[in-house]
Amino acid sequence: MTAESAQAGKEAIGLVLVFTGHGKGKTTAALGLMLRAHGHGMKAAMLQFIKHSRSNFGEHRAARLLGLEIMPLGAGFTRTAKDIEKSRALALQLWGIAREKLASGEYEMIILDELSYPLQYGWIPVKEVIEALRSRPRGMHVVVTGRDVPTELIEFADLVTDMHVVKHPLKKGIKAQRGIEF
Amino acid sequence: MTAESAQAGKEAIGLVLVFTGHGKGKTTAALGLMLRAHGHGMKAAMLQFIKHSRSNFGEHRAARLLGLEIMPLGAGFTRTAKDIEKSRALALQLWGIAREKLASGEYEMIILDELSYPLQYGWIPVKEVIEALRSRPRGMHVVVTGRDVPTELIEFADLVTDMHVVKHPLKKGIKAQRGIEF
Numbered sequence: 001m002t003a004e005s006a007q008a009g010k011e012a013i014g015l016v017l018v019f020t021g022h023g024k025g026k027t028t029a030a031l032g033l034m035l036r037a038h039g040h041g042m043k044a045a046m047l048q049f050i051k052h053s054r055s056n057f058g059e060h061r062a063a064r065l066l067g068l069e070i071m072p073l074g075a076g077f078t079r080t081a082k083d084i085e086k087s088r089a090l091a092l093q094l095w096g097i098a099r100e101k102l103a104s105g106e107y108e109m110i111i112l113d114e115l116s117y118p119l120q121y122g123w124i125p126v127k128e129v130i131e132a133l134r135s136r137p138r139g140m141h142v143v144v145t146g147r148d149v150p151t152e153l154i155e156f157a158d159l160v161t162d163m164h165v166v167k168h169p170l171k172k173g174i175k176a177q178r179g180i181e182f
Numbered sequence: 183m184t185a186e187s188a189q190a191g192k193e194a195i196g197l198v199l200v201f202t203g204h205g206k207g208k209t210t211a212a213l214g215l216m217l218r219a220h221g222h223g224m225k226a227a228m229l230q231f232i233k234h235s236r237s238n239f240g241e242h243r244a245a246r247l248l249g250l251e252i253m254p255l256g257a258g259f260t261r262t263a264k265d266i267e268k269s270r271a272l273a274l275q276l277w278g279i280a281r282e283k284l285a286s287g288e289y290e291m292i293i294l295d296e297l298s299y300p301l302q303y304g305w306i307p308v309k310e311v312i313e314a315l316r317s318r319p320r321g322m323h324v325v326v327t328g329r330d331v332p333t334e335l336i337e338f339a340d341l342v343t344d345m346h347v348v349k350h351p352l353k354k355g356i357k358a359q360r361g362i363e364f
Contacts, residue, residue: 013356019207023343024199029207031214032241037361039244044361059214062221066248109361141362158356160349161205166342174195174340179219179226179291180323 012108012139015158019145020116023163024181026145030111031059033143037109038068044109047098049091049118049146050074057182071097074114091118098132105137116146119153126150194290194321197340201327202298205345206363208327212293213241215325219291220250226291229280231273231300231328232256239364253279256296273300280314287319298328301335308332 017033019026030046037044046063048055051072063070073094075087095118101110118124130152133142144153154160169177176182199215201208212228219226228245230237233254245252255276257269277300283292300306312334315324326335336342351359358364 013359015351015356015359015362017206017362018348020348021346023345024341025201025207025211025214025343025345028214028218029211031217032207032210032212033362035213035217035244036210036240036364039240039242039247040361042361058218058221060221062217065221141359154348157349158351158354159206159362160347161207162346162348163205163207164203164344164346166200166202166336166344167339169197169340172340174197177195177197177323179222179224180197180199180215180341182218 014136014138014140014142016133016156017141017143018149018154018157018160019143019163020147020149020154020160021163021165022147023165024168025163026147027059027113029161029163030113030143030145033141034068034070034109034111037141038066042108043106044111045069045071045101045107046111046113047094047101048072048074048113049094050077050114052076053090058179073097088118088121088123091123095124095128102132102136102140102142105140107140109141109143111143111145114146115144116149119150120148126152129153130156196318196320196322196324198315198338199323199325200331200336200339200342201325201345202329202331202336202342203345203347204329205347206350207345208329209241209295211343211345212295212325212327215323216250216252216291216293219323220248224290225288226293227251227253227283227289228293228295229276229283230254230256230295231276232259232296234258235272240361255279270300270303270305273305277306277310284314284318284322284324287322289322291323291325293325293327296328297326298331301332302330308334311335312338
């Protein structure tokens with residue numbers, strides 16, 4: 001083994017993680033990873049492709065307390081034609097920011113929260129995302145969340161968990177609860 | 183509707199959540215919930231039934247930074263007869279602490295991390311856990327994590343997500359990575 005390869009063996013391996021499926025826990029698990037990374041002094045950012053830019057959920061409040069970087073820049077899950085155009089523009093704008101952050105070398109972890117939706121809608125090309133992930137700096141972890149992540153991205157990822165719903169209280173008519181859903 | 187029932191309607195409904203399955207994301211999602219709860223100013227504690235009491239992972243470091251209460255009191259995943267006896271004693275001790283916290287009314291969220299293992303081993307009776315959950319103060323959320331959670335507890339829970347492994351890097355021979363696995 002050369003000195004170089006010994007050194008390479010000690011380097012952190014940057015993983016691409018996908019949390020998908022219809023069950024609860026995708027964004028929540030990504031938040032947990034962010035907390036864990038923060039505990040190690042790693043720089044992490046979460047870019048939220050759907051959550052509204054005026055979101056002030058538990059994670060946004062906690063982020064402000066901790067100095068974590070969570071950037072919601074979506075338009076929510078609305079579905080009128082005008083809203084869709086706005087959502088598309090915001091998704092593309094956020095993807096531009098994401099690409100810069102991915103390439104910058106300033107982060108040890110980037111979370112692309114609910115990226116699956118603009119991918120499904122065809123707003124952001126999957127190939128472009130995979131290319132940006134492939135050319136990211138060594139050692140950087142990237143986490144993608146959302147339902148129905150495209151197959152190409154699943155194939156490219158190192159770790160994929162499908163969050164499967166066994167039971168969900170919203171189906172029993174229990175409203176979303178503070179600290180759980182938001 | 184009486185004034186009382188209208189009031190009750192506004193009260194937070196405490197949920198029992200289970201994150202189970204063999205995929206990554208169980209403890210991590212519970213950490214995310216803890217962060218979210220913290221952002222809302224809710225008091226939360228995580229009791230870890232397996233992680234060693236000398237654990238100093240990302241979540242423990244972050245917890246110290248944030249004033250989050252994470253209490254690891256396990257003996258790790260070792261398997262000698264002596265270790266098993268020690269693990270059993272620690273699990274029972276931690277369950278005693280958990281019962282007190284569950285009954286105390288001081289917490290809005292209690293996370294019983296990897297409780298499924300002492301339940302499976304028969305160290306802690308499932309009935310006792312369900313009884314403690316049933317009689318907890320109104321509005322308190324409880325999260326149970328771990329593989330193979332007993333059916334009785336799944337049936338009792340309000341929200342259950344099964345984290346299903348689609349791909350895991352440890353299977354490809356990639357070592358556990360800082361900020362991801364610990």
